[in-house]
Amino acid sequence: MGYAEARELYKQRHYKVLKNSWIANVLGDHGKTSRKSITRKGNYKYPCPDDVRLKLEKILKELKMI
Secondary structure (H helix, E strand, C coil): CCHHHHHHHHHHHHCCCCCHHHHHHHHHHCCCCCCCCCCCCCCCCCCCCHHHHHHHHHHHHHCCCC
16 A cells, blocks of 8 residues: 555545655654655654544554554
8 A cells, every 4th residue: 555545545534635744754653664755854844743643543554554
């Protein structure tokens, strides 16, 4: 599974569009990213909001991404 599937499933269930950086932030917190993007300096510009994080983690677990 990939980011597109996670974004679509989240949109269907919660009627909100995710940013790819939110997904990357959550995956990075779980140690599932392979490396840091070469264009990113420091922390994420758009970190995942707390109200989205729990719902997103549930979807990523369902998709077996974390």
